[in-house]
Amino acid sequence: MLRPLSVILSVISATSAFAIAPLNTSSELIISVRDQKLVLLRNGSKVATYPISTSMFGLGDAWGRMTTPLGYLAVEKKIGDNVAVGAVFHNRRLTGEVLEPNAPGRDPITTRIIWLRGLEAQNAHAFKRCIYIHGTPEEKKIGRPASYGCIRMKAKDVAELYDQVPLGAVVQITPDRLPNTEKAKPRQEMSGGVVAVVSAAPQPQPQITATKSANAKPQPQPQISAAMLATPPSSSLSVEQMRMAGALAGARRKAKLAQNKRL
Numbered sequence: 001m002l003r004p005l006s007v008i009l010s011v012i013s014a015t016s017a018f019a020i021a022p023l024n025t026s027s028e029l030i031i032s033v034r035d036q037k038l039v040l041l042r043n044g045s046k047v048a049t050y051p052i053s054t055s056m057f058g059l060g061d062a063w064g065r066m067t068t069p070l071g072y073l074a075v076e077k078k079i080g081d082n083v084a085v086g087a088v089f090h091n092r093r094l095t096g097e098v099l100e101p102n103a104p105g106r107d108p109i110t111t112r113i114i115w116l117r118g119l120e121a122q123n124a125h126a127f128k129r130c131i132y133i134h135g136t137p138e139e140k141k142i143g144r145p146a147s148y149g150c151i152r153m154k155a156k157d158v159a160e161l162y163d164q165v166p167l168g169a170v171v172q173i174t175p176d177r178l179p180n181t182e183k184a185k186p187r188q189e190m191s192g193g194v195v196a197v198v199s200a201a202p203q204p205q206p207q208i209t210a211t212k213s214a215n216a217k218p219q220p221q222p223q224i225s226a227a228m229l230a231t232p233p234s235s236s237l238s239v240e241q242m243r244m245a246g247a248l249a250g251a252r253r254k255a256k257l258a259q260n261k262r263l
Contacts, residue, residue, distance in 0.1 A: 021117075024168035029133075031058065031151055031171065032178045033052050033068065036143050038133075038151065039178050046090065046181040053136075053152040056145045059175065061123045066148040069123035069131060073171040076117035078126060078159040078162060084156045085111050086137070097218060101139040101155060111135030112162040116171055123173075133171075134158060 032056050040047045054068040061069035079092055088097040089109045095102045099106055112134040118126035136154040138146065142154055151173075153161065 011227065022168050023074055023168055023170060027164075027166055027169040029045055029165065029169060029171040030062070030178060031069045031173045033070075033173065033175045034177050036145070037233075038153070038161075039181065042164075042214050043198065044181070046071065046183050048161070049178070051143045052133075053142050053144060053146040054173075055147050055149045057148070057205075058060065061125050063125060063129070068149055068151070068173060069118060069126045069129075070175060071118070071120040071123045072174050073116040073123055073126055073173065075114055075117040075165055075167055075171065077113075078111040078165075078167060079115065080111060080162065082258055083111070085159050086135070087111060087115060089134075095164070099137045101137055103137045106137050108137070109134045110137055110152075112158045112160060114158070114165065115221040119170075133161070150166045199257060 013185065016209060026043055029038055030041065031052060031054070036052055038052045038056065039049045057066045058068075059070055060067040064262055080087070080089070083094060084098050086100060088099060089108060090094045092113060098109070098203060109210045111134065112148075113134055116131045116133065117128050118124045118131075131150055133153060134149075135158040136142070136152040137155070138152070141155045142152060146152065156225040213256045
């Protein structure tokens with residue numbers, strides 16, 4: 001079952017002290033074993049989806065097993081900046097050879113290496129087991145379990161993904177299907193200088209209450225608590241919190257306009 005990132009952040013914070021790369025929760029990869037696909041999310045919105053291959057030997061993180069671990073991991077190292085698509089690695093070093101897709105009789109690691117570190121007990125050995133997201137010349141096998149534990153991608157796909165994923169990005173490997181996510185939308189400036197994704201969903205509307213005056217007719221006034229308006233949006237907030245903050249900021253401006261009209 002897919003677990004929200006917020007549910008496990010307390011566990012990650014306890015284990016990530018041992019990681020070199022600090023976590024970057026603005027970018028997330030979700031890898032579905034069932035779908036044999038990987039989705040890249042940025043601030044909760046889908047950026048791209050790629051076909052992949054997980055292990056042909058099943059799931060797990062035991063020593064000596066060529067299985068794909070489950071759970072939350074993070075991008076610990078990236079190897080292969082600007083090298084040729086199809087370039088061959090051996091022990092994470094370039095050999096000088098470049099292979100075309102589906103080169104006969106060849107199955108090395110190619111193009112890019114995105115090295116993962118486990119953040120949970122169930123995947124604690126992932127880094128030392130050398131669990132990567134990497135390119136492969138065996139592209140005809142992409143879309144079904146075919147690896148020896150790593151996450152395989154087409155050479156051009158992994159080169160594209162590599163450039164978009166920062167160190168510390170969170171990676172979730174799940175046996176379930178990918179979640180339904182919206183594509184990234186145009187960005188806009190919000191109150192407090194925070195830039196966030198524009199939501200297509202309707203924003204929550206403030207409750208309206210009537211106020212009475214001896215010399216004026218009742219005017220509608222948004223009823224918003226002081227606590228809701230006290231804190232401006234912050235870059236440390238989640239996307240959903242930033243959306244809510246933008247809605248509250250708009251309601252605050254409407255309340256001020258209504259008060260000025262009464263005066």
